Structures are given as structure tokens and as C-alpha cells.
Amino acid sequence: MYRYDEFDATMVAERAAQFRGQVARRLSGELSEDEFKPLRLMNGLYLQLHAYMLRVAIPYGTFSSRQMRRLAHAARKYDKGYGHFTTRQNIQYNWPALVDVPDLLDDLAEVEMHAIQTSGNCIRNVTSDQYAGAAADEVEDPRPWCEIIRQWSTFHPEFSFLPRKFKIAVTASDNDRAAVRVHDIGLRLHKNEAGETGFEVIVGGGLGRTPYVGHTIRDFLPKEHLLSYLEAVLRVYNLEGRRDNMYKARIKILVNAEGADHFREMVEEEWAQVNQPGIDLPREEVDRIHDYFEAPAFETLPANSTTLEERRATNREFARWLRVNTVAHKAPGYAIVNISLKPIGGIPGDISDTQMEAVADLAEQFSFDEIRATHEQNLVLPHIRKDDLYGVWAALKAAGLATANIGLVSDIIACPGLDYCTLANTRSIPIAQRISERLADLDEQEALGELKVKISGCINACGHHHVGHIGILGVDKKGEEFYQVTLGGSAAEDASIGEIVGRGLSSGDVVDAVEKLVEFYKKERKDGERFLDVYRRLGADPFKEALYEAA
Amino acid sequence: MKLLKLSNGRISPALEASLQEVSLSEWRENPTAHADATALVISNDASLVDIAQDISGFDVIILEFPQFKDGRAYSQARLLRERLSYTGEIRARGGVLRDQLLFMTRCGFNAFEFDDVGAAEEALREFTFAYQPAADSAAPIWRQRLAHARAA
Ligand code: HEM
Numbered sequence: 001m002y003r004y005d006e007f008d009a010t011m012v013a014e015r016a017a018q019f020r021g022q023v024a025r026r027l028s029g030e031l032s033e034d035e036f037k038p039l040r041l042m043n044g045l046y047l048q049l050h051a052y053m054l055r056v057a058i059p060y061g062t063f064s065s066r067q068m069r070r071l072a073h074a075a076r077k078y079d080k081g082y083g084h085f086t087t088r089q090n091i092q093y094n095w096p097a098l099v100d101v102p103d104l105l106d107d108l109a110e111v112e113m114h115a116i117q118t119s120g121n122c123i124r125n126v127t128s129d130q131y132a133g134a135a136a137d138e139v140e141d142p143r144p145w146c147e148i149i150r151q152w153s154t155f156h157p158e159f160s161f162l163p164r165k166f167k168i169a170v171t172a173s174d175n176d177r178a179a180v181r182v183h184d185i186g187l188r189l190h191k192n193e194a195g196e197t198g199f200e201v202i203v204g205g206g207l208g209r210t211p212y213v214g215h216t217i218r219d220f221l222p223k224e225h226l227l228s229y230l231e232a233v234l235r236v237y238n239l240e241g242r243r244d245n246m247y248k249a250r251i252k253i254l255v256n257a258e259g260a261d262h263f264r265e266m267v268e269e270e271w272a273q274v275n276q277p278g279i280d281l282p283r284e285e286v287d288r289i290h291d292y293f294e295a296p297a298f299e300t301l302p303a304n305s306t307t308l309e310e311r312r313a314t315n316r317e318f319a320r321w322l323r324v325n326t327v328a329h330k331a332p333g334y335a336i337v338n339i340s341l342k343p344i345g346g347i348p349g350d351i352s353d354t355q356m357e358a359v360a361d362l363a364e365q366f367s368f369d370e371i372r373a374t375h376e377q378n379l380v381l382p383h384i385r386k387d388d389l390y391g392v393w394a395a396l397k398a399a400g401l402a403t404a405n406i407g408l409v410s411d412i413i414a415c416p417g418l419d420y421c422t423l424a425n426t427r428s429i430p431i432a433q434r435i436s437e438r439l440a441d442l443d444e445q446e447a448l449g450e451l452k453v454k455i456s457g458c459i460n461a462c463g464h465h466h467v468g469h470i471g472i473l474g475v476d477k478k479g480e481e482f483y484q485v486t487l488g489g490s491a492a493e494d495a496s497i498g499e500i501v502g503r504g505l506s507s508g509d510v511v512d513a514v515e516k517l518v519e520f521y522k523k524e525r526k527d528g529e530r531f532l533d534v535y536r537r538l539g540a541d542p543f544k545e546a547l548y549e550a551a
Numbered sequence: 552m553k554l555l556k557l558s559n560g561r562i563s564p565a566l567e568a569s570l571q572e573v574s575l576s577e578w579r580e581n582p583t584a585h586a587d588a589t590a591l592v593i594s595n596d597a598s599l600v601d602i603a604q605d606i607s608g609f610d611v612i613i614l615e616f617p618q619f620k621d622g623r624a625y626s627q628a629r630l631l632r633e634r635l636s637y638t639g640e641i642r643a644r645g646g647v648l649r650d651q652l653l654f655m656t657r658c659g660f661n662a663f664e665f666d667d668v669g670a671a672e673e674a675l676r677e678f679t680f681a682y683q684p685a686a687d688s689a690a691p692i693w694r695q696r697l698a699h700a701r702a703a
């Protein structure tokens with residue numbers, strides 16, 4: 001894992017001090033709420049329906065036990081004993097008091113954490129594959145490049161007042177777990193024919209009210225030029241992106257207005273003129289950062305564990321959890337463990353302080369002290385010995401964290417919606433809870449296979465509904481809450497935007513609707529087809545019929 | 552509105568010498584009619600491609616922030632400094648807030664239409680280091696790291 005040196009530590013400490021000053025100016029009345037707003041929004045502090053909300057960055061989703069314990073401490077001391085993991089590898093606190101926020105930030109700074117650029121029209125917290133450094137299918141660990149981007153983008157003087165927020169995601173696997181095709185910039189590390197690794201650069205993807213899958217503007221960018229190329233893209237965007245209408249201000253609008261080819265030319269022309277040797281890091285610094293991400297000292301183990309196989313054979317519940325929640329690791333004898341934050345009927349992404357402590361203990365003891373946050377609002381213990389899996393499962397179960405539903409219908413992404421958010425049309429969380437309760441049976445869920453349900457309380461699409469196999473969007477019709485269903489979206493390597501299938505449904509009907517869709521899928525599927533595959537094969541019409549016939 | 556100027560890392564109030572301002576489009580249309588102009592005002596949607604000729608006679612260029620959140624002039628300032636090697640004054644006008652002064656100076660601004668000297672001094676002192684190179688002289692953190700490593 002990356003560790004701060006004196007420079008990083010000074011940056012974060014000075015940022016905390018600066019924000020303390022800004023809060024003091026607000027509390028003394030020197031700043032009005034209007035003047036304070038842009039300042040707090042540079043530091044992850046939103047005003048929600050009932051209180052301030054603080055969003056804390058977990059850069060590229062990697063953090064340690066010590067950091068998790070500090071997050072638990074913050075939940076206890078400054079919130080109501082819980083935190084909320086979001087789709088952007090951040091954690092949010094929903095109830096801090098403004099006067100306490102500077103202390104909270106000081107507490108976080110002590111463990112190398114902060115809220116820098118978790119909001120505002122700047123380059124946001126860079127996100128990545130939650131299995132980075134552990135996945136069997138990656139070409140290399142993408143996180144050193146994420147850290148390089150983190151440093152370059154932090155307080156970037158030119159790009160702190162962009163037309164709109166800017167999100168960068170990085171993956172190093174053909175199985176895209178970072179949704180790189182629906183980000184402002186997506187970067188995919190891959191090998192060219194010569195066997196060198198470089199970046200595919202994808203620009204102009206995004207969700208919100210005008211969803212787009214991004215365009216590849218470079219198939220292969222040599223790694224050492226990453227920063228100068230990013231600088232060129234950002235400069236073109238800063239100068240040319242629309243500022244007259246905030247709904248048209250994201251880079252996706254510019255890319256699609258110019259056309260991907262012309263946009264590429266604009267970037268290449270700028271890139272040819274930027275000071276590449278000044279911006280791109282020298283080899284020594286790139287290597288220095290890579291050193292922090294050296295693989296942990298994995299033991300040499302047999303690929304299979306006999307104790308594990310005994311347990312698997314005798315404990316059905318454990319065997320299911322193994323099938324659903326664990327993933328192949330690159331080191332023999334190890335596995336990647338997913339921790340679902342979607343208990344049946346629970347609030348997606350919420351976690352209590354005691355659960356955070358439990359995860360921290362397990363990571364410290366069994367996972368080389370590493371934890372990951374995922375864009376699907378779950379957590380990961382990336383490096384668990386197969387011999388330890390049973391013990392880890394038992395401890396997770398005791399903490400209420402062993403729901404075996406990763407990737408299944410109850411592993412729902414939901415935005416905060418009307419329970420917290422000032423922009424919401426509808427509530428999202430209760431819909432997620434009711435769908436999960438309705439389809440609670442885990443045998444049934446497993447039999448359904450991968451099925452991604454994503455819920456947003458308004459068109460801003462924080463809950464990723466556009467890329468849900470089943471997406472649910474909250475709309476307001478004459479003061480009543482309605483839900484529109486979209487089908488066929490995907491955020492993975494086969495990215496696509498879901499299509500609206502018909503008129504809006506009431507909150508009662510929308511849960512029935514999901515059940516109908518599931519039933520229809522079960523009837524139609526052929527060997528091994530996922531919900532998404534059947535939808536792509538049959539098209540929208542038969543699904544529409546199934547959805548509306550009896551209603 | 553006061554004018555503050557930055558020189559040798561120190562910010563201080565400047566007497567506003569009366570300038571004869573001309574906008575880029577007026578200038579381009581008819582330079583001879585504006586022969587006595589002493590400051591060029593470049594709007595933030597103007598392209599800086601092919602501008603070298605236009606700026607060559609000016610010691611003061613004024614860049615605009617119609618709103619504080621409209622950040623185009625940050626890029627313009629860097630282009631003036633880094634690509635066009637402009638060494639005169641770059642003045643920030645419009646939505647110039649305390650907490651933006653550091654970003655502005657890093658991008659090459661050295662004059663600000665801003666009232667509060669005390670606040671400006673404080674704002675420019677808030678950060679010791681910078682991660683990335685820009686138009687100022689700050690050595691990015693990675694350079695300092697390398698220097699440390701080589702010295703050790
Ligand atoms: C106070 C609560 C929130 C507010 C006011 C808010 C506001 C917004 C707005 C206005 C957009 C649309 C941006 C655009 O299209 O240009 C958006 C998009 C998005 N937000 Fe939120 N959001 C909130 C909470 C969240 C939470 C909790 C998450 C994570 C679970 C989140 C993740 C996202 C994502 C992933 C997108 C869409 C991706 C994209 O940028 O295109 N937001 N948000």
C-alpha cells in the first residue's frame with residue numbers, strides 16, 4: 001500500500017488547517033452560506049435534507065485496518081454510529097455537525113485520509129478495480145498509476161474550476177470491474193503486440209441525464225506519458241467544455257458534440273505542445289511509487305486447501321458463500337473475499353462502527369492489513385489464505401457481514417434518494433430493501449445468476465440505473481413518486497445504456513415489476529444465459545409485455 | 552476595487568496606474584486606432600492560438616473570471632506563460648476569491664483585482680508544497696523527492 005511521506009502528510013495537514021479556517025470564517029459569519037458553499041464543496045461537505053454530509057475519499061478503494069478503525073471512530077464520535085459506502089469508493093457520514101468537521105478531518109489526517117476533491121468541479125477521487133493487485137486476470141496492478149494520478153490531480157491549479165466534475169477510473173483487466181466506459185476518462189491497462197503495457201484511453205462516458213458510453217481516443221498510450229496526456233485532455237475540456245448550462249457541461253457532451261475523431265485531434269494537437277518531460281514523471285519516481293505496491297509476502301501454498309474442502313463438503317451455507325462471494329486470486333492457495341454490505345432488507349452500503357472494527361480485525365489478521373471498497377458499495381478482503389476462509393466466514397457471519405449475494409439480484413446499488421438528498425424525486429433505499437426482501441431466498445437468487453439492479457432517486461443517476469441490467473429511476477409526476485424501469489444496461493466491459501421500457505410505476509408496483517421480469521427471464525433463458533444475455537437476445541418487446549400484461 | 556501585485560513571492564497593494572484598456576477583438580480590428588492602449592483584455596472564450604503577434608507590445612494582460620467558478624482563464628494564463636513565454640503582468644479580474652489566489656499564482660497570474668491584502672497573504676501561505684508543475688517556479692514534490700534521494 002502507498003504510505004505518505006512528509007510531503008503528502010504536510011499537504012493533507014495543511015488542507016485540514018485551511019478548511020478549519022474556512023469553517024471558522026463561516027461560523028463567525030464572515031462568510032455567508034453562499035460564499036461558504038464553493039469552499040465546502042471543494043472538500044466533500046454537502047448540505048443534505050437534514051444535515052451536512054461529509055464524503056471521505058478512499059483513493060482507488062484501498063485502505064488499511066488502521067484507517068478502517070479510524071473510520072469507525074469517526075462514525076461513533078461524529079455520526080450516529082455508522083457510515084455509508086458509495087459507488088465511488090468513498091465513505092459518507094450523514095450526520096456530522098459543522099463545528100465538528102475540522103476535528104473529524106484532523107482525526108482522518110492522522111491516518112493519511114482526507115475529503116480532498118470528493119466534490120466540486122475538479123478531478124475527483126480516482127477509482128479502480130477493487131481486486132487490483134490480487135486478481136488472477138489483471139495484466140498488472142493498476143494502483144501505482146492511480147496513486148500517480150492522485151498526486152498529480154491534487155490541488156491541480158489549472159483544473160480546480162472545470163466546467164463540471166471530472167471522474168477518472170482505471171482498470172488493468174479485460175473484466176472491467178471499474179466501469180471505465182462510463183467515466184469522464186476511463187483507462188484500461190493492457191498489453192500491445194510487442195508485449196508492453198500501456199493505456200487504452202476512453203473519454204466521454206458518463207451517466208446523469210444524458211448517459212453515454214465513452215469513446216476510445218487512444219488504443220495504446222505508453223505508460224510513461226500518462227500525466228501529460230491527461231493534462232492535454234483536461235486542458236481541452238477546461239477551455240472548450242460548455243459552461244452555459246450545467247446539464248451540458250460534462251466532457252461527454254463536448255466529445256459527442258465535436259465527434260470522437262475531432263476531439264481526438266484536439267487532444268493530440270494539445271498533447272504535442274504540452275511540456276511532456278516537465279509533466280511526465282521520471283522513471284525513478286514511477287519506480288518509487290510502484291515499490292509501495294509490491295505484492296505482499298504470499299506464502300508458497302498448494303493451490304487447494306484440504307481443510308477448506310472438508311468444510312465445503314459439510315457446511316452448505318459456507319459452501320454457498322464460497323461460490324458466490326469469493327473470487328480467484330493470483331497467488332496459489334489464496335482467495336479474494338467479498339464482504340456484502342447488502343444484507344437482505346438492509347440499506348445498501350451502510351455499515352456500523354462495530355462492523356467496521358470487525359472488518360479491520362480480519363484484515364489485520366488475515367489479509368495483509370488490506371481492505372478494499374468497491375463501486376458496488378461492498379468491501380473486499382483481497383488476500384485470504386484458503387486455509388483461513390472458514391474462520392473468516394464465521395467471523396463475518398457473527399458480525400452480520402456474510403450475506404452470500406455478490407452480483408446477485410439483492411446486491412443492489414441504490415443512491416441515498418429522498419431519505420437524504422435534496423435533489424431527489426423519490427426514495428431509493430426502501431425500494432432496494434423491498435426488492436431484496438421479496439426475492440430474499442438465496443437458493444433462488446443463486447439460481448437466477450448475475451443480475452444487477454440499480455436504483456437512482458432522480459435523473460442524476462448516482463445509483464447507476466442506466467447501467468443496471470434492471471435499472472430503476474425515480475421520477476416525480478405531479479407530486480407523486482413514480483419509478484421508471486430501464487433494461488439492458490451494463491457497466492462492465494460490454495458497457496451499454498439501458499432502455500426505458502414503458503410508463504412509470506408506483507412504488508408498490510415496481511417491486512412486483514422486478515419479480516415479473518425475473519419470472520419471465522427464468523422462463524426464457526437457455527443454458528447459462530444471464531438476464532442481460534436474454535434481454536440482448538430477445539430485445540425489449542417481450543420483456544415489456546411481460547411487465548405490463550397483467551398490470 | 553484594490554489592485555494587489557505579486558512580486559518575488561510577496562503580495563502588496565499597488566497603485567492603479569491608469570491603464571488604457573483594449574479588448575482583443577477591438578485590437579485585432581483596428582490596432583492603429585488603439586495605438587495608445589497599455590493593457591490587453593482577453594475574454595475567457597478567446598483562443599490563444601495565433602495570438603503571439605497581438606500580445607507582443609503589451610506589458611499588462613487582463614484575464615477575466617465572469618464568475619469565480621468559470622476557470623478558463625487558469626488555462627489561458629498558463630498558455631501565456633508557458634507556451635507564449637509572456638513575462639509581463641497577468642491580472643485577474645472578476646470573480647477573484649481569496650481561496651483561489653494560490654491557484655491563480657500557480658498558473659501565472661501576478662496581479663489581482665482583490666481588496667484584502669491580509670487575506671491574500673494568508674491564502675498564499677497555506678500550502679508549502681505542490682504536487683505538479685505549473686507556470687510558477689515551485690518545484691513539484693516529485694522533484695524534491697528525487698533531490699532528497701540523490702542527496703542521501
Ligand atoms: C448529497 C447527495 C448527492 C448529490 C447532491 C449528488 C449530485 C449529483 C449530480 C447533480 C449528479 C449528476 C452530474 C452530472 O450529470 O453532471 C450526480 C451524478 C453521480 N453521482 Fe451523485 N449526488 C449525491 C450523492 C451521491 C452518492 C451517495 C453517490 C454514490 C453512491 C453518488 C455518485 C454519483 C455517480 C456515480 C454519478 C453518476 C456518474 C456521472 O458522474 O456521470 N452521488 N450526483
Ligand code: SF4
Nearest residue numbers: 415421424457458462
Ligand atoms: S440520483 Fe438524484 S436522488 Fe439519488 S443521490 Fe443522486 S442526486 Fe440524489
